[in-house]
Amino acid sequence: MTHRCLVAKKRKSWHPLDDVAVLTSHDTGHDTGNGHSTSTGLSNNKMAMWLFLGSECLLFGGLISTYMLYRGRITQGPRPSQIFDIPFTSVSSFVLLMSSLTMVLAVTSAQRKDNERTKLWLTITALLGATFVGGQVYEFTAFYNEGLGFTTNLFSSSFYTLTGFHGVHVTVGVIMLLSLRGIISANKDTGDRAEVVELIGLYWHFVDIVWIIIFTLVYLIPA
Amino acid sequence: MNATATDTHEQHDSHAPGLSDATAIKIALILAAMTALEVSTYYVDFGAFFMPVLMVLMVVKFFTVVSYFMHLKFEHQMFKLLFYTGLGLALFVYFVALATFKFFS
Amino acid sequence: MAIIERPAPTASVSLRAPVTPAQSMGIVRRPVTSTGWKSWVFTVDHKKIGIMYGVFAMFFFIVGGVEALLIRLQLATPDGKILSADLYNQMFTMHATTMIFLFAMPMAAAFANYFLPLQLGARDVAFPRLNALGLWLLVAGGLILNASWFLGGAADGGWFMYSPNSGPVFSPSNGVDFWTLGVQIAGFGSLIGSINLIVTILNMRAPGMTLMKMPVFCWMILVVQFLLVFSLPVITVALVLLTFQRSFGATFFDVAQGADPLLWQHLFWIFGHPEVYVLILPAFGIISEVLPTFSRKPLFGYPFVVFSGASIGLVGFGVWSHHMFATGLGPISVAAFSIATMAIAIPTGVKIFNWTLTMWGGKIWYSTAMKFAIGLIVLFTIGGLSGVTHAVAPSDTQQTDTYYIVAHFHYVLFGGMVFGLFSGFYYWWPKVFGKMLNEKLGGWNFWLMVIGMNMTFGPMHILGLQGQPRRMYVWTEARAGEGFFNFGFWNRVASFGSLILAIGVLLFLINVVHTTRKGKPAPLDPWDARTLEWITTSPPKEHNFDRIPVVHHLDDFFHRKYQEDATTGAMVQIATGEQLVRDEEANADAHIHLPSPSYWPIAIAIGVGTLGMGVVYGVPIMIVGVLIILGSSFGFVLEPSVADDIDYDPPMSGGQETKELAPLG
Amino acid sequence: MRLRRIGLGLAASSAMFLAGCARNAPQDTWQPKGENAQKINNLDWMVFPLAGIVGVLVFALIAYILFRFRDKGQALPTQSHGNPAVEIALTIVPALILSVVGVFTFKGIFELAKTDDTQMVINVTGQQWWWEYDYPAQVVNGVEITQPIITSGQLVIPTGTNVLLRETSRDVIHSYWIPALNGKKDAVPGRINLLRIQADKPGIFAGQCTEFCGLSHANMRMEAVALGPEDFAAWIANQQRNAEAPAQATLAQEGEAVFLNQCVRCHQVNGLKKADGTAAIAAPDENVYSGAAPNLTHLMSRNTFAGATFDLLTSSCRKNVWTASPEEFGSAYLKGVTTDCLNQTDLRRWLRNAPAMKPMYADPIKLARSDGKYRGMPNLGLSESDIDKLVAYLSTLK
Ligand code: HEA
């Protein structure tokens, strides 16, 4: 039971987020438990992710409130109604919304341990996300050319900060999705991967729901 | 090791009834329809309903994604508590703060 | 350290531990050494991390204390000449920032890190590497904050850094930039730490330990971490807005553009008020352990203490504007926040009364730890009651920004928080270092601190009510009043008191040195304690417990030692602590896995620090920072929690030549 | 023994507290001199004693327990876990106490926010590091202000009148506070905050800026001066006059020339004419970041300068004003700064090098971020003879 078990155990070469230290002595304890030996029976990683998202609510809440407070304070430069391109943004919003669907499909494939499908859906999700970010870059450039710089007025500073923060979140999400896809390719065995896909999915959906709010409050309701 | 260890029989993660792909697609279609309705306010004049419609749609979309795509509806109480505490506090503090700026009047 | 494979139960165990690293990950080997500086810098052991938090915090307590002494020296006489106006403004800003972000929060983190797993009966926290990351981010933040002294002057806007005074025009040096970045980075560290600790508390409890059998210290830490998780993002927003304004020209606090300076105040205090409970609740937790131990009774009204803590946390999110009574919020807001603030006195009172009643009917042992705990009850109550006088908004308009406020918060912070932490030092020192702090020096330490603290901060009540505003680099005879007991007298008393206070603190340091050099090994259970951290050796082994304890009671350790006699109802000792510990050793778990050390936490922190400096010194440095973060994040994620066999040289799987570690048993 | 020690400590500290409060500090918050401050003080008189009683009871209980239950070698106590009835009582009693406090607080807040019976309005503007007062045209107690009055440092109000201060700021947040008349109210740039004051009797009341506002926050003071009806009318009449040109061929006239040359960039003196006979208009906004510098037309009618931080009166003359009885106060104050009472030392020091006296960011090199504009008054490098002339000229600005 001592060294033997170490040798015998086929170590998985990839244990993302796997830091759990509560390994008691049972044989089953080898499985660096995604929730199998916790007090609540819930996965540590998932609990951490939900907490993080709860915390993010206050982050985006603050940015949104700043925007709401300042949206009408325009001393110079174009007004939002003059530059917003609602059809364009609607399409990007739709793209982001649909990326949530593909993310769900990635998660279900991972839960079925269907590696190929998982990779496919992850790739599509990442592409949709990248499209969204690309749209945002295009939009920012257009606004900038119409005279709305970051420092132009209170509306512009808070608009760019809010949407920019969201954009950075999407970008980080895209990086995570692509990395995850790469890791799955590099490492054949499925193992506990379903949970990682699920965690990144949670993050991804959260970024989507933030945009649901931003789209309405920032774009559809005129300042 | 003694018998009370919690891990003798593996209890499985509360992977409650997962979302089937078909349901997911249905939900996505509903979300898309709601988005279309939202966007239509840009073209059609809803008059006094404008704000309430947008707000209701926003909230419904938000909770649909949280409950189904993020699966929170089927998760353990604890996860709901963690997330909704954050959400609730955010709504509370920022509503109050904006109220002190006379934002709503 | 990685894997502790122990042979099945034998009394004297010698552990085989791999020492020399070989290679891993294709790029770098895991730093698997268990001695030397590497064993600290790359450690993921919650105990080592806890100790490092403690050392860091203690260092900055002295830094902040010396800053305070300079402030008091300057104010000892009218028109003080020790510090210039500019330097004075930096001094009080950094005094507060240091004390709060670099002493108080890290010291609480030290206790939480060290004792949570021990009290919960766990082998480590839920995410050991994130734990290390939290520490190193804090260190990066602390370094950036204090680097400002040498790079053109520290921040000078006061610890709540009101806009627009903190904007680029009114605070043109880089001090405020360093301040925002330093606080921000330390804040990230706290956020990560808090998520980690919440998961640890909820998920890593020993079998049988339901939430209502959990020590109150763990409960209070749980509440604190929730406060952090939900309040840190708010100050993050504030800091981001300020950084964007100062570094990238955003307009957030530019009044000419129509900005409202009160936005900053709301964001700051939505964070800032929960923050004061972040500071005090760990101390409340500590004395909730100390008081029962030395009264030889369980905590009176455990559920009430727990729920009052939770409700303090919750209500704490709804009172922030009591720091803004004079800003012109309008009577309705003022009234609402005034009443809400008063409400907080109720759960806090519940705590005070329960501690008091814990001692009722007890058998009180006046150890130094106990003295500090009692000191907390008394001194905190004074501070809390002056807090209630602030809550009366009209009265507060006379008090705010005077020394009366300074008196309030030093009573709660020093008399409350610091006394609680000192209580913890004396109580847990033998656990952490295996030696007892000298009780006689401890007595002097305590009384000098009590006297010094009351002499320093007591007169500030009078000064404030007589109209001395805070944050003034000089005060003048012209406004000092007549007669003997004027400003001059009270300011001198306060300054003199701060010297006594400093000597009191110095005695603690002397005590530490003395103990380290000459102290005798402590008994395993020196205080006849009640909770699980005492059911292992002092200092605890790397894997904390030889056998994961199974919990049946609140105060389980006590109930393993004492049983009620069926006939007389008196408590009878059935075992000693030593016996229990030996029993655990004899029945040690067969094999225990602990996560291995890692380079990546500190690497990520270096990246974040570099990114921060880049915000001040230019985009190229920012890019370097981002690259380091990205690279080391990949390292972090791809690394298995337990080192590969090939990390060890010669390989673990070969087994034969691994060096012997000194027996930990 | 411990009981005695704590009892002694309590007695000693309350004695010290009382002794400490008895002194006559000019900014004492417990000596209200007007209706608003009185209302606050009434609340103080409720909450402080209540807090004191709660404190004493708690400490007495603790002292008793510490004495009674010390380790005398008694047996291990029973492991009792609490008593819900006691808990509930100890929750309800503080709640009751606080609801009483809450009700009065509530009432106090709304009473103090009342503005409908205001009889006079003054605009109060803070900037680094002094206060400007601007009296708009209005009729106060039958006295008409026809031409707006702009002054600084000392706020002059009529007694027994509800004066509404409309506060704002030109740069950072400051806070206006005359403890004898009311609590503080912040002067926030971009906002107008209202603060009501009223003084019962003639007198002079000290105050200080209480929101940290940068380098010279400690040197940003103010005073409120309350005058009886006739005296106030006299003060108004004087303030509405323009400055008279100094007599021909005096040192003061030479000083006027220096002033036109050096000072009028920032400081307005109403009625001052340039050599060509046109009115000299100050342009502080081009030189000072906040966009304002004190109006010096009636400098010698106030008895402090530079944010009420330095005396224009010699200390003995100052004492005469501050210790005057309410009846004599008006005439003492209206005398202004006579030549023999002028505090030449400080005024000269100010003109010689203002930033050395009062720390200000007056060094243009450090002002890159404020478009090279000064914050505060710069060192103008005047010669001693120019200073002589200027002092002579300033003395004529009654
Ligand atoms: C550890 C930190 C800590 C704690 C615990 C508290 C606790 C409280 N604080 Fe304090 N506070 C600070 C730290 C803290 N504070 C700091 C740092 C500042 C200044 C920041 C700055 O400006 O720099 C500040 C400022 C501050 C202000 C703003 C003052 C101003 O700037 O104008 C107010 C106003 O309401 C206030 C109120 C309170 C109240 C009501 C409590 C209550 O929680 C106290 C409750 C406790 C008791 C009341 C005593 C025990 C109770 C009983 C024995 C029951 C019976 C009691 C009654 C019936 C009354 N505090």
Ligand code: HEA
């Ligand atoms: C945890 C928080 C904390 C702690 C512990 C302290 C501790 C002390 N504080 Fe602090 N203080 C604050 C938080 C804290 N303070 C805050 C938030 C502010 C508001 C700032 C602002 O307005 O922005 C403030 C402001 C503040 C002021 C007001 C400044 C002003 O408004 O102008 C003063 C003035 O006396 C002061 C004094 C002290 C003193 C004498 C101590 C002492 O208790 C310190 C005791 C410790 C030591 C003395 C260290 C021990 C030293 C040694 C062992 C080495 C020996 C060395 C020598 C003898 C040289 N503090």
Ligand code: CUA
């Ligand atoms: Cu103006 Cu302080």
Ligand SMILES: [Cu+2]
């Ligand atoms: Cu507060």
